[in-house]
């Protein structure tokens with residue numbers, strides 16, 4: 001696959017953080033870790049590849065405080081470097097269903113760019129890696145792993161909802177089911193800290209306090 005080495009990916013994210021620091025960087029790191037953890041238990045996926053794809057999925061945010069054009073900026077950045085498989089993830093991660101209308105928040109792209117994304121999605125079949133990063137993106141807050149429903153609500157509260165929001169939520173929950181069948185266990189059983197990060201306290205501490 002055409003993806004950067006772990007070292008190169010690390011350089012890209014460090015440079016990106018210097019250009020536009022923000023919680024998106026920690027979110028990206030947890031998406032990478034979630035993808036790696038799931039891939040480790042998956043019969044068809046490579047954990048290092050999964051990590052790099054997750055790590056760079058939001059790299060387009062280096063440009064600044066943009067909305068949905070970060071998917072195009074990320075795609076163009078990695079495509080220009082020759083990493084077409086990593087570039088692809090920048091576009092596909094936002095679309096658990098292949099419809100440009102499913103996007104959360106405003107479209108700050110030109111009509112030509114919107115058409116480019118629409119045609120790109122229409123011209124590909126999703127791979128397990130596309131689906132893995134779509135799922136992992138829904139499992140990671142900047143503070144760590146969380147219940148999918150919490151992350152979906154987090155995005156809805158920040159960017160709003162539209163007529164496609166329920167479809168997107170259902171598709172994301174279907175991804176959870178699909179990957180849990182593949183790894184033969186709950187995704188939450190392999191993501192440390194989900195409970196404390198989702199609910200804001202450590203259940204083990206709470207139970208010992210009585």
Ligand SMILES: [Fe+2]
Nearest residue numbers: 027057058137
């Ligand atoms: Fe993301």
